[in-house]
Amino acid sequence: MPRPADPAKRADLLHRIRGYVLRNGLTSLSLRPLARELGTSDRMLLYYFGTKERMVAEALSLDDRRPLLRFRDVRNATDAPENAAGLRRLLEELWEEFHSPDRRAAMPLQFELMTASVLHPDKYGPLMLDLITEWTDLYAPLFVRLGMSDQGARNEATLLVDATLGLLYGSLADGDWDRATTTFRTLLDRLESGWTPDGT
Known part of the structure; x- marks a missing residue:
């Protein structure tokens, strides 16, 4: 019978893998160079x-400071937004967290994952789908809470997720974070009036 994996060793490896992937990117990631730097073997990485x-999916989800984790806590709290203005404030706070300087270091990896999911859908497609689904699943219940139908809430959530990803990607490409923030607020200006049952 094979010996069970050591949880402490696995956790330590995962932290070090995350650091390696952040430094070196995803698309050219190879197990042997990674294992060599970590002082282990590719066979051992596959064992764990x-x-x-x-491995990549777990490394990317390791960050306990991810803005979406905070958003999940708010969604589940009793003080979750009860009106459109409150939801807008929450979305603006989340935007500020996403494009804060300390989050930008991890952002290129997320968009590398997005590209890899298109070029290699069999390998990385599920990871990107999980990310988008997680984000949409966090947003949609907040719109339901405001009185939207389930389908209307998912449509609104999808629109926000896709638009936010596009603005973050554009900001990463041209470095103009102020422009992206202004555009994000303009988007909210146009959407907020629809976040009520009667659209007023």
């Missing part, structure tokens, strides 16, 4: 994580 893609 099963596949390279699963």
Whole structure:
């Protein structure tokens, strides 16, 4: 019978893998160079994580400061937004967290993952789908709370997720974070009036 994986060793490896991936990117990631830097073997990495893609997914989800984790806490709290103005304030706070300087270091990796999910959908498509689904699933209940139908809430959530990803990507490309913030607020200006049952 194989010996069970050491949880402490696995956790330590995962933290170090995350650091390596942040420094070196995703698309050229190879297990042997990674294992060499970590002082282990590619066979041992597969023993602990099963596949390279699963390893990457766990490494990306390791950050306990992710803005979406905070958003989940707010969504589940009793003081979740009860009106459109409150939801807008929450979305603006989340935007500020996403494009804060300390979050930008991890952002290129997220968009590298997005590109990899298109070029290699069999390997990385599920990871990107999980990310978008997580984000949409966090937004949609907040719109339902304001009185939207389930389908209307998911449509609104999808619009916000896709638009926010586009603005973050554009900001990363041209470095103009102020322009993106102004555009995001303009988007909210146009959407906020629809976040009520009667659209007023």
